[in-house]
Amino acid sequence: MTPRRATPSDIPAIVALTQAAYLPNEAIIGVPSLPRIADYHEVLAEHEVWLVDGASGLDAVLVLQAEPSDFILWSIAVSPEAAGRKLGAGLMAFAEERARALGYDSVHLYTHARLTRRIGWYERLGYTITHHEDLPDRRLTHMRKIFSKAG
Template sequence: MTPRRATPADIPAIVALTEAAYLPNEAIIGVPSLPRLADYHEVLAKHEVWLVYGEAGLDAALVLEIEPEDFTIWSIAVSPQAAGRKLGAALMDFAEARARTLGYASIHLYTHAKLSQRIGWYERLGFTITHHEDMADRRLTHMRKTFSKAG
């Protein structure tokens, strides 16, 4: 798996992947997932977007929000057709390596508080819950993984 940076030409594939990956969660959370509401022209302009293509098209996408004070995994999506190939875990490793390369000592992410299986997966990857955030239509669980900067 070798991710490559997204270009504007990838936006239709990113939108389709995001739809396929996040729509099942919406039956659990009862509201549209934040990544499905995004304008991907804006996302591409403001964030690092990394893609993994396979024989059948776009298999996975990773959106990193990199700010001076924090490195955030804004979105990670794997095509249902690519499920079981460990692309999500590989992209999480890629995100950590990217954070380390840029000199960060931790990675932040958030997910809907009702997505207990997703929260459990993040915990198995070394993330811990830092706090919850109540929004008008949802409750987010914020998580962080800390590591040494050198590594």
């Protein structure tokens, strides 16, 4: 798996994959997923968007947000057709490598508090819950993975 940077011509495929990947979560959380309703012209202009291509189209999308004081994994989505191939874990490792390469000592992410299976997966990858954030229409669980000095 070698991610490539997205270009504006990739936006229709990104939107389609994000719709397919995030829509099932909405039955659990009861509100639209933030990455599903985002304007990807803005996302592409403001964030790093990485893609994994497959034999029949786009397999995965990773959106990273590098702020002066924080490296944020803004979104990760794998096509339902590509599920089970460990692309998500590969992209998580890629995000951590990217953060280190840019000089960050951790990766921050957030997800809806009701997505307990997702939270458990992040925990198995070494992320810990830092806090919860209540918004008018949702509760977010914020998580962080701090890199060890040796790694």
